[in-house]
Amino acid sequence: MSSIDSVLKENRLFPPSDDFRVKANVSGMEGYNALCEKANNDYEGFWGDLGRELITWKKPFDKVLDSSNAPFFKWFEDGVLNVSYNCIDRHLETRGNKVAIIFEADDGSVTKVTYRELHQRVCQFANGLKSLGIAKGDRVVIYMPHGIEAVVAMQASARIGAIHSVVFGGFSAGALRDRIADAAAKVVITANESVRGGKAVPLKAVTDEALGLGGCDSIEKVIVYQRTNGKCEWDDTRDLWWHNLVKGQASECEPEWMSAEDPLFILYTSGSTGKPKGIQHSGGGYLLGTLVSMKWVFDYKDTDVYWCTADVGWITGHSYVCYGPLAIGATQVVFEGVPTYPDAGRFWQMIEKHGVTTFYTAPTAIRSLIKLGGDLPKQYNLSSLRLLGTVGEPINPEAWIWYHEVVGGGRCPIVDTWWQTETGANMIAPLPGAVATKPGSCTLPLPGIIADVVDEAGAPVEPGKGGFLVVKKPWPSMVRTIWNDPDRFKKTYFPDDFNGKLYLAGDSAHFDENGYIWIMGRIDDVLNVSGHRLGTMEIESALVANPLVAEAAVVGKPHEIKGEAVVAFVVLKANRPEGEKATQIAKELREWVAHEIGKIAQPDEIRFGDNLPKTRSGKIMRRLLRVIAKGEEVTQDTSTLENPAILDQLRHSAL
Ligand code: WT7
Numbered sequence: 001m002s003s004i005d006s007v008l009k010e011n012r013l014f015p016p017s018d019d020f021r022v023k024a025n026v027s028g029m030e031g032y033n034a035l036c037e038k039a040n041n042d043y044e045g046f047w048g049d050l051g052r053e054l055i056t057w058k059k060p061f062d063k064v065l066d067s068s069n070a071p072f073f074k075w076f077e078d079g080v081l082n083v084s085y086n087c088i089d090r091h092l093e094t095r096g097n098k099v100a101i102i103f104e105a106d107d108g109s110v111t112k113v114t115y116r117e118l119h120q121r122v123c124q125f126a127n128g129l130k131s132l133g134i135a136k137g138d139r140v141v142i143y144m145p146h147g148i149e150a151v152v153a154m155q156a157s158a159r160i161g162a163i164h165s166v167v168f169g170g171f172s173a174g175a176l177r178d179r180i181a182d183a184a185a186k187v188v189i190t191a192n193e194s195v196r197g198g199k200a201v202p203l204k205a206v207t208d209e210a211l212g213l214g215g216c217d218s219i220e221k222v223i224v225y226q227r228t229n230g231k232c233e234w235d236d237t238r239d240l241w242w243h244n245l246v247k248g249q250a251s252e253c254e255p256e257w258m259s260a261e262d263p264l265f266i267l268y269t270s271g272s273t274g275k276p277k278g279i280q281h282s283g284g285g286y287l288l289g290t291l292v293s294m295k296w297v298f299d300y301k302d303t304d305v306y307w308c309t310a311d312v313g314w315i316t317g318h319s320y321v322c323y324g325p326l327a328i329g330a331t332q333v334v335f336e337g338v339p340t341y342p343d344a345g346r347f348w349q350m351i352e353k354h355g356v357t358t359f360y361t362a363p364t365a366i367r368s369l370i371k372l373g374g375d376l377p378k379q380y381n382l383s384s385l386r387l388l389g390t391v392g393e394p395i396n397p398e399a400w401i402w403y404h405e406v407v408g409g410g411r412c413p414i415v416d417t418w419w420q421t422e423t424g425a426n427m428i429a430p431l432p433g434a435v436a437t438k439p440g441s442c443t444l445p446l447p448g449i450i451a452d453v454v455d456e457a458g459a460p461v462e463p464g465k466g467g468f469l470v471v472k473k474p475w476p477s478m479v480r481t482i483w484n485d486p487d488r489f490k491k492t493y494f495p496d497d498f499n500g501k502l503y504l505a506g507d508s509a510h511f512d513e514n515g516y517i518w519i520m521g522r523i524d525d526v527l528n529v530s531g532h533r534l535g536t537m538e539i540e541s542a543l544v545a546n547p548l549v550a551e552a553a554v555v556g557k558p559h560e561i562k563g564e565a566v567v568a569f570v571v572l573k574a575n576r577p578e579g580e581k582a583t584q585i586a587k588e589l590r591e592w593v594a595h596e597i598g599k600i601a602q603p604d605e606i607r608f609g610d611n612l613p614k615t616r617s618g619k620i621m622r623r624l625l626r627v628i629a630k631g632e633e634v635t636q637d638t639s640t641l642e643n644p645a646i647l648d649q650l651r652h653s654a655l
Contacts, residue, residue: 011345012439013436016413016434026433045287050288051064051079059079061076061077061078071489075261075285075310079618080257081283082623099331100332104333123156126157127250136161136262137537138162138187140185140189143167143169144203144225145227150312154166155322158264161262164265165265166312166318170598172594172597173436174542177190177211181216184220184222188207190225191225196337200228223240226241236646253448268540270534270535272526272537273535278485281480288476290477293324294325306360308320308332316392318645320360323455345372347365351385352380356384358387362529362530363396364531374406392532413433413437414437418442418517424479427471428442430443430444441512450472453511454498466508471503526562528563529564536555540554542596542601546592549571549572554568555567555625566602567606567607568603568607571608590606616640621640628650
């Protein structure tokens with residue numbers, strides 16, 4: 001990324017104000033260092049104490065960490081709990097009438113749900129699932145609009161011990177089918193339509209299409225929440241309205257008591273191969289990760305109004321919408337729509353309207369809002385804000401400073417949180433009342449997270465030098481395995497290169513002279529487009545599945561708003577198209593990728609060639625494609641290239 005260069009020169013420090021520090025849950029570097037020291041001296045004792053303090057157990061655990069089958073680590077395994085109980089029931093006595101969710105729909109209408117009401121809704125839906133025969137360990141696919149019902153569906157699954165797999169509502173029928181099939185799910189929960197930015201997306205129709213693609217024989221029922229008046233096809237033997245399912249169901253549902261190691265959910269994410277990985281998380285450790293970070297990183301206070309803008313289709317929406325905020329008893333805003341509808345003031349208007357104190361969003365959203373209306377925040381009263389956060393990709397210092405000054409009024413610390421689907425919860429992030437922030441750096445690991453930057457041999461690198469970001473000790477909210485593929489889990493995250501001892505995050509990073517960590521980007525064939533992970537191989541497979549395409553190679557290039565843009569180099573079976581024809585086919589291929597994977601994976605740019613630059617042994621030279629995609633001159637050695645002339649052709653073929 002071009003912003004990396006400017007990031008590297010950034011050295012301004014923003015310590016917390018005295019006022020913030022004094023009131024913070026972890027106060028000052030003394031507070032941070034004391035926690036780190038405790039973790040260093042007695043790692044298991046440290047996590048064990050937090051596990052006892054923050055989680056309500058049906059039966060407490062005796063053993064904190066079991067490493068006997070590393071890297072398949074187990075946390076709190078003999079402890080018994082229910083995650084949904086921790087998110088809802090345990091608040092009823094003290095916070096039953098507290099608002100749990102302030103839901104704002106795309107059209108601006110607001111629905112508030114208290115913890116007591118949430119309890120009732122979750123219990124009724126859980127009983128509904130049970131009435132269909134869904135039980136502990138069954139997989140439930142949730143393909144829903146972002147909103148109260150999505151949270152209810154997730155919580156209800158957790159309540160009965162079913163394993164949910166949420167599929168982002170922007171994914172295609174093919175992507176949905178693959179996820180249903182891989183997990184052999186029994187039920188899909190969807191809606192007739194979702195609404196975003198005034199436009200309806202026919203989720204039920206996509207579900208029908210997915211089930212029609214084959215491989216989904218495990219599906220017994222499709223539960224459909226009626227979000228709009230839009231019509232959808234209906235199969236009486238299989239489809240069931242949400243409102244009919246919950247009608248007459250009891251509003252109490254005894255939680256299924258689970259081992260802390262029983263799986264809570266699977267969430268698919270992209271990797272280096274074409275097949276997404278089903279990242280599997282367990283209940284106890286995951287819940288602890290979300291709780292600890294709510295307390296330390298988001299400095300949670302009972303008076304807060306918390307708002308994380310992520311969709312539940314992503315890990316951020318799992319940890320910081322569905323689980324963390326509820327587990328800690330927060331009032332949170334859940335927003336169905338998009339930041340730019342009806343205009344680029346939507347976020348700021350909502351912060352004012354709901355009195356949001358803690359706001360967590362993505363750098364890509366910040367950059368697009370700067371571009372569309374950098375002065376808009378000034379039209380709103382944002383004085384309720386006390387803490388800001390970012391996640392998903394490095395934030396460029398310009399955007400950071402704008403966020404800090406224009407949105408945060410110069411008074412709110414910004415927590416730049418580095419983590420991953422696999423880590424379950426924040427890993428590297430400033431504790432806002434302790435660690436001075438630096439624009440562009442996610443700063444220091446959370447206490448108890450032993451992160452490092454190492455070279456190929458696993459040896460620490462000196463400050464300023466890039467290396468692999470690793471985690472040296474297991475942590476409670478870590479991925480447990482890849483669903484159905486423990487070998488891939490081992491190879492991907494605990495590779496033999498490091499003797500299987502280090503968790504390899506897949507990012508490159510470096511330390512600066514203050515010991516702060518700077519994330520530089522992915523080391524694998526994974527792109528980060530608008531904070532979302534996309535595997536280049538997945539997009540390539542989608543492209544070559546098109547009957548017109550013979551070969552395709554996908555790379556990323558820096559993009560002002562999205563961070564990275566998708567560039568596809570395509571060789572057709574027919575001759576290389578030119579002019580109008582090329583434009584037409586490029587359009588077709590974009591629509592094709594949207595249909596195969598989802599809109600987020602659509603190439604921003606397509607370049608047709610007679611061929612791709614290959615070595616004599618037939619390997620596509622992606623580093624050259626990256627240079628061409630950036631529009632730069634190829635200065636690297638091309639002597640191993642079989643067909644050097646192709647570079648010139650590709651250079652002049654951007655569409
Ligand atoms: C990848 C994980 C974690 C929720 C959102 C994405 C990148 C994430 C940061 C950050 C720099 C970041 C990394 C990471 N990333 N947060 N604060 N600074 N990069 O989850 O889809 O699992 O992607 O996102 O490259 O490996 P994900």
